[in-house]
Amino acid sequence: xxxxxxxxxxxxxxxxxxxxxxxxxxxxxxxxxxxxxxxxxxxxxxxxxxxxxxxxxxxxxxxxxxxxxxxxxxxxxxxxxxxxxxxxxxxxxxxxxxxxxxxxxxxxxxxxxxxxxxxxxxxxxxxxxxxxxxxxxxxxxxxxxxxxxxxxxxxxxxxxxxxxxxxxxxxxxxxxxxxxxxxxxxxxxxxxxxxxxxxxxxxxxxxxxxxxxxxxxxxxxxxxxxxxxxxxxxxxxxxxxxxxxxxxxxxxxxxxxxxxxxxxxxxxxxxxxxxxxxxxxxxxxxxxxxxxxxxxxxxxxxxxxxxxxxxxxxxxxxxxxxxxxxxxxxxxxxxxxxxxxxxxxxxxxxxxxxxxxxxxxxxxxxxxxxxxxxx
Amino acid sequence: xxxxxxxxxxxxxxxxxxxxxxxxxxxxxxxxxxxxxxxxxxxxxxxxxxxxxxxxxxxxxxxxxxxxxxxxxxxxxxxx
Numbered sequence: 001x002x003x004x005x006x007x008x009x010x011x012x013x014x015x016x017x018x019x020x021x022x023x024x025x026x027x028x029x030x031x032x033x034x035x036x037x038x039x040x041x042x043x044x045x046x047x048x049x050x051x052x053x054x055x056x057x058x059x060x061x062x063x064x065x066x067x068x069x070x071x072x073x074x075x076x077x078x079x080x081x082x083x084x085x086x087x088x089x090x091x092x093x094x095x096x097x098x099x100x101x102x103x104x105x106x107x108x109x110x111x112x113x114x115x116x117x118x119x120x121x122x123x124x125x126x127x128x129x130x131x132x133x134x135x136x137x138x139x140x141x142x143x144x145x146x147x148x149x150x151x152x153x154x155x156x157x158x159x160x161x162x163x164x165x166x167x168x169x170x171x172x173x174x175x176x177x178x179x180x181x182x183x184x185x186x187x188x189x190x191x192x193x194x195x196x197x198x199x200x201x202x203x204x205x206x207x208x209x210x211x212x213x214x215x216x217x218x219x220x221x222x223x224x225x226x227x228x229x230x231x232x233x234x235x236x237x238x239x240x241x242x243x244x245x246x247x248x249x250x251x252x253x254x255x256x257x258x259x260x261x262x263x264x265x266x267x268x269x270x271x272x273x274x275x276x277x278x279x280x281x282x283x284x285x286x287x288x289x290x291x292x293x294x295x296x297x298x299x300x301x302x303x304x305x306x307x308x309x310x311x312x313x314x315x316x317x318x319x320x321x322x323x324x325x326x327x328x329x330x331x332x333x334x335x336x337x338x339x340x341x342x343x344x345x346x347x348x349x350x351x352x353x354x355x356x357x358x359x360x361x362x363x364x365x366x367x368x369x370x371x372x373x374x375x
Numbered sequence: 376x377x378x379x380x381x382x383x384x385x386x387x388x389x390x391x392x393x394x395x396x397x398x399x400x401x402x403x404x405x406x407x408x409x410x411x412x413x414x415x416x417x418x419x420x421x422x423x424x425x426x427x428x429x430x431x432x433x434x435x436x437x438x439x440x441x442x443x444x445x446x447x448x449x450x451x452x453x454x455x
Contacts, residue, residue, distance in 0.1 A: 118444065118445060121445045121446070122445060145444050147430055148443065148445055154429075196441070199449045200448060250452070251453070252449050252451050252452070253449075254449075258449055260431075261448065
């Protein structure tokens with residue numbers, strides 16, 4: 001079941017594109033930030049920018065969970081993986097994110113036991129299968145992924161699994177949005193809100209954007225028709241003088257979100273004082289850690305971690321890409337020193353990263369002199 | 376089928392996947408075949424997988440579930 005055909009209907013997409021053209025004023029550019037990396041990926045994959053008039057400019061946001069993890073936390077994960085008797089499990093994309101001494105895949109090549117899983121529940125199952133080893137799950141992700149970690153912690157406690165821990169790096173969507181909205185010289189006029197984060201936290205979570213910052217938000221699904229409809233909804237708000245949170249993804253997102261998921265997160269995790277984000281710096285109250293009640297499963301209490309704060313390579317401009325200040329191809333190492341095969345920065349690692357998405361789908365559409373093309 | 380058995384297959388197929396493994400950027404909708412205690416067996420692109428339904432305990436056979444990282448996040452309302 002793909003459940004996508006009706007959301008990729010070319011005729012519908014063309015009629016929405018025509019509506020978008022009718023809603024813009026010639027020469028008046030509207031800058032729309034898509035917060036979620038999934039939207040960035042879909043926009044490039046389906047060539048949606050080609051359908052938009054020049055008055056609609058899409059700006060890529062900070063919502064790729066892999067891209068925002070700072071180098072120091074990757075080094076911490078590698079330190080855990082290189083501990084005797086420990087297996088570190090994480091999502092596939094995290095294996096390739098460069099730390100200061102290479103990636104987790106490099107650590108695996110040096111002999112560390114690093115494994116890829118699709119779910120923290122799979123990591124918990126591995127712990128049960130291999131009772132002589134300690135299994136640590138390197139948890140990353142926004143509110144979309146935190147519920148899976150929460151359910152896993154609850155099950156670990158219920159099962160009394162003694163050899164399992166979570167290295168918690170879950171982050172929250174509101175603080176980076178506020179950081180962007182508070183940044184001097186903000187040029188974003190409206191937001192396409194994340195779809196799956198909203199499944200969990202609901203659409204009311206974004207009301208601060210219109211109420212405090214005067215910017216419209218439309219929570220969107222991920223298919224081409226969805227994204228075009230969301231852009232049309234944002235432009236319609238402007239045309240009608242409205243500024244509010246609207247929900248395009250009504251087939252799955254509810255205003256109040258999934259209360260069970262929110263409760264599971266709240267039971268197992270609490271907000272940290274601050275957390276370092278790649279490109280955004282240290283943001284207060286922007287991430288989650290494991291609660292005291294689950295201390296037995298908290299890798300940060302089980303392992304001595306380096307906890308170093310490490311600067312990104314000077315040539316890497318992931319921070320500027322993540323905050324919409326530059327487009328991927330405006331980074332000096334895009335497509336040359338930094339490619340999906342050998343990423344220098346995180347935005348080139350995950351397929352949701354703006355640089356990787358543009359490298360895969362968008363670069364050939366731009367004049368050669370603008371885009372260095374290799375490989 | 377869980378854990379290590381699924382792991383090998385997935386390592387080999389990771390480069391063929393179009394969406395991010397961390398965040399399910401496509402609506403990974405899966406049709407429920409059967410429901411067990413706290414888990415549902417779903418049909419994900421023709422492959423049967425077990426997902427946790429702790430957060431969607433009302434899931435029934437025939438429902439479409441939005442699945443991410445091994446758990447169901449929400450039921451989908453069908454039809455545009």
